Each structure stands twice: as structure tokens, then as C-alpha cells.
Amino acid sequence: MKKSMVNCGVILLLLVSVSLTGCSKTEPVKEEMPRVRSQVVNLAASGQEAAYSGEVRGRYETQLAFQVSGKILKRSVELGSVVNSGDVLMEIDAKDITQTVTITSAQVASAQSQLSLAEANLARYRKLYEEGAVSHMQLDQFQNAYEVALANARQATAQYTQGANQLGYSTLLAESAGVISGIHAEAGQVVSAGQPVITLVTDGEREIEIHVPENRIDEMRNARQVRVSFWALPGVTVEGTVREVSPVADKVARTYKVRISLINPPPDIQLGMTASVAVADSSGQQAVYIPLTAIYQTGDTPNVWVINDGIVSLRPVKAGVFGDGRIQILEGLQQGDVIVTAGVQKLREGQKVRQ
Template sequence: MRSRSPAAARAVLLWSILPLALAGCGGDTAPEEAARPVLVTRPMSSTHTANAFAGEVRAREESPLSFRVGGKLVERKVDVGAHVRQGDVLAVLDPGDLQAQARAAQAQLIAAEAELGRARADQARFGKLAKDQLVSRSTVDAQNAAAEAAQGQVNAARANLEVARNQAAYSQLRAPRDGVIATRNAEAGQVVAAGQTVFSLAADGVREVAFALPEGMVAGIKAGQPVQVESWSQPDKRWNGRIREIAPAADPASRTYAARVTVDAPAGALELGQSARVYLAGQRNGDIAVPLAALQRAGGRSAVYVVDAKSSTVKLVPIQTGPYGEDRVPVKNGLAADAWIVAAGGHLLRDGQKVVPVDRDNRPVAVAAASTAR
């Protein structure tokens, strides 16, 4: 008997397998989809929510320092960050012209005093002659007037000398109080005008946090409102504070309102220029709040996935939210306070999908039936 060729053997094998394959494809039921693990949480009280704003530690008193006279800056004695004491010399102008003016005023005073001496002598001499009726009364009056005029010239020359000496002293810029040099706006060799800012001094004492409020929130925030302040360098510590002032007009570039917060922090806890966060208490538009990561969109509205305890499925529930906080948003209505919601990953779910609720440690959560939505 002649043996089959390899091609004929492969054909026989294919026809024997094909019925089995068709039988396997003819089933009526698909494999059931496995339940998806989801991180769940319950809404928290909205009193725990807060709006946070980035700020900068500043001094309560910040003074721009400038010379009271103009001139060429010949020496700068301090730099940014230097701590200075009241009366310390910070910068020096070329005093040459000012000292020359003082010498000129001194010479004018000497000349005026000499003229006064001559006028006084003439006044005394003509007074004696008037007693002997050797000169007229009008001549005596003229000498008296000349003496008074000479006295006035001396007074004016003395005042001019005092001004010139003061201006010569103004060639040295001194610290008005203890503090830290915050900014520097001029260098040696530069010609500065009277009143032009050379340094900015942050006075020692009370420290504040400066931050900006958006237009949409400024109407609901008032001076004196309590806040909490957290330093970026000490994230585990918060200090109580109060809003001291809010600018009456918005910044034309950022459209935000500058605000200042006084902080009840111990001395040395906050350093100038440090970054800080200002926490404002969230507005109580609702009694509960949900994480921002839990929010979804349904028909143009905010929504969250709520776990159904009976069917172990999720349902997309529309909610009405209040002003957004840093990481949570208050819920006005649409959600029960004891509901279990999907805290993250909702974009991977669909309505009615089977889930397995777990906590942040990946442990199963026993979900109880929630009460009626608010």
C-alpha cells in the first residue's frame, strides 16, 4: 500500500481539527468580566477644606532708602541680606561739591559778621554824637537800620551755613533703624538724584506674609479674618494669623488683589523671603466635600461615582459643587454624607461596572448602603 504524501497528511489533520474549533466558537455565553478594584472614600466635612495661596514672608515695615541730595555714589558699604543697625553708614556720595558749598557759606558768615561789627560800631558812635546834638535824628535812625540789616545778614548767613553743613552730612546714607537690606538699586560710580531709591530696608520686628487674592474671591474675604500660615521649609507646622489688609484696587497686570497677613509665630520662625502658604477656611456652601480627583463630568455637570452596596457596582451621580479648594471641593447637594465614592481613577470606569472597593492600603472595604442623597 502506497504511503500518503506530506501535503495529504496535513490536509487530513486540518479537516479533523476544524469541527472541534467550530464547536468551541459556537458557545452562547461570554466569560464574565472581573470586578475592578477601586479606591473609595466617604465625603469629609467641608469645615476641613481650605483655599491655599502661595505667599512670601515680608517685614511689616519696608522702607525705601535714598539720599536727600544728589551726587556721584563713590562707595557702597552693604549688600543685599546684610543686617544693619540704626545709624550705620550704608553708602557715600562724593562730598567735594557739598563741602565746597559749606566752605562758601562759612565765608559768607564771616563777611556778614564783620559787616555787623562795623555797623554796630557806627551805631554806637552816632549815638554819642546824637546826644551832643552833632548829628540829625534821621542820621541816627539810618545807622540803627543799617545795624539791624547787618544782623539779618548774619542770621541768614548762619542759616545758610547750617544747611550747607547738613547737605554735606547727607552725603552719607545711614540706616534709620535696625533691619535687613532687602534690595539694592544703585552701584558705586552711579550718579543718583535726590530721593532716588538706593536700598530697601526691611525693619526688624513683626513678620507678615504677602499674597494675592483672585478677583472671584476678594468680595467674600475681609480684613481681620482668621487664617493659617505654613512655611515651605516647615510643612509640619502651622501658625494662626489674621488678614491685616487687602488692597482696594486690583493689580492692572495680574488682576489680583494684594493682601497681608500677620502671623502669630515665634521670633525667628519665619525668615525674610521665605515661601509660605496661606490657608483660608473654605466657605460653607455644603456640609460635605469630596476630593478633586473624584470629580467626573456628566452632561456638562460635575459628578462622582457612587458604589452600590447591594450590587457592588458604581453609578455616576451628578452633584452641585461650591468653590474649589486646594484639593477638595464642597458639595451643595446630590450626595449623601455616608455614601462611598470612588476617590480616584473614575475616568477608567463606566456606569454599572462591577467593582471591588479597597482603601489606600489596598484592603477590602465593607460598603454599607448609603442614605438618601441630600
């Protein structure tokens, strides 16, 4: 009995030992091969084309305003109206100005009457002086009275002319043929002298207005090629030239306004159209532009992951300007290099990846 129990215990221990031995076996861990997004470096495309959205504007845009203050009585144009030189655009209440003109007109009549009287008196006393009936001092008094009356008449006439001009200023006229692109005041509104009320775009040359960040200003000034396309005109591309770069940045957006002149624009281009301006860099420096997501920063050094035979390695690069989600690489990459453009933070040196 005891021997049988001992044999059973020995067999049980053997089974447990075999079981534990089997559990201690470890299967080899498969190396993780993450899938990454990649891009082939092409130095032939070194001339970057930065794209900017803009708007079709007129070469000459005039902010029209009344030269006198008053309440607007009538607006004769609508947004987009085509006008000719001399057309009436707005009118303001001229009642007070008319009263001023009436007053100055009466002052002119009074001054002319005083001048006529002074002139007659001077002629009479000059004759009396020649006959020896009056002294030279009396003649000088009437000569002075005449000169004062003449000055008063000239002053009254000038005031009347000024009032008449102001009466004419109560009507706002188009200074040239063009299109109304902005209306900034309505009938019933009281405006001050010089306050812009209408924007008039003069007929003629059309331009594109864009806004450029400060790190692209030099590139814009030296642009070797500017191409303009239009959202509303598929397939239409127009060559352009940089005509004007604002020397001062916008206080809010901190961008610089740039005007692009169009070369031989088609007649279908209308004011306010949305335009896309592609500017080719003329620096001549060999470089490539890659997505910002491809940069792996270690300290102060930018790096990129380069794929070679399915294995990634970290390579330091020299970065240039950046914008629009891309960054310029000046040194560190060669033609045909394959780089990782997404998921760079999850990689390690020598890791295998799938593309």
C-alpha cells in the same frame, strides 16, 4: 447524465443556503464598561483649607535713599549684612556739596562783618542824635541799615546750615538695627534724591506675605484659622492671624497682597524663607470641595455624575467659589455620594462603569 447534474446543482444550492444561514447569525454586543476615577463625598470636611505660597518678610521694611543727588563712591554693606543704628551703609561724592558749604561759610563771614559795621554806625549816630548833632531821619537810615545787615546775616547762616546738612546727607546711615534685604544701586552709579538704594528690615516681628485672588478676599478676612508651615523647616507649624489686606489689586497679577502675623514664631525662621499658608473658611456653610474635572456642564447648569450600584446618573448641583483646581459645591450632593472625577465627557445616562 442530466439527472446527475441536476442533483449536483441541488446539493450545491443547499450547501450555499446553509452557509449563508450560518453567516447571518449575530453575536450579542457586550456593553462597554469604562473605568473611571471616583471620589466619596464627605460633608464633614466642609471647611475648606485654601493653601497659598508666601515668603517670610519683616514687619517693618524701610526703603532707604539719599536726600541729595550724586555719584555713589562706596558701599559698606552686603546683601544680608546685620547692621546697627548709625552704621554707614553708602557714601556719595560730596565735592560739589563741600564747595557749596565753603561758599556759604564765606557768605556768613561777610554778612557778620557787615552786621558789625552797621551795629557800630547805629550806636554812633544814636549818641549823636541824643546830643542833637544829627536829625532823626539820619538815625532812621542807620537803623534801617542795621536791620538789613542783620537779615542778611541770618540768611547767610541759614544757607550755610542747609549746605552743612546736605554734606551730612552724602553719607547714608542705618536708622535702626536690622538686616539688609535689598541693594538697588552700586558704586559708580549716579542716583537722584529719594531714589531707593537699600532695603532695611528692622529687627523684630516677622510676617508672611501672600497674594490672594479677588474671589477669596472675603474668605481671607473672615478666616477662623491660619496655619503656616515652612519648606525649610519640616514639621514646624505656626499659628497666624491676618494683619493686613491690601485694598488695591496688583496691576499685573490682579491679586491682593495679604500680610500674616506669626504667633510665637520659632527663632529658626529666617527672612526670605518659603512658607505655605493654610486658611480655613469660617463661613460655616455646609459645602464640599471637589475637583473641577468632576463638573459636567449642560448649558448654564453644572452637573456631576453620581455612581449608584455601578451605574452613573447625572445630578445638577449649585456651585460656589473655585480655585486651586477645586470647586465648592453648595447644594446637590449628600454625605457618602460617589462621584466621577475624571472622564465625565465620555459618559451617558444609565451607563455602567468600573471604579
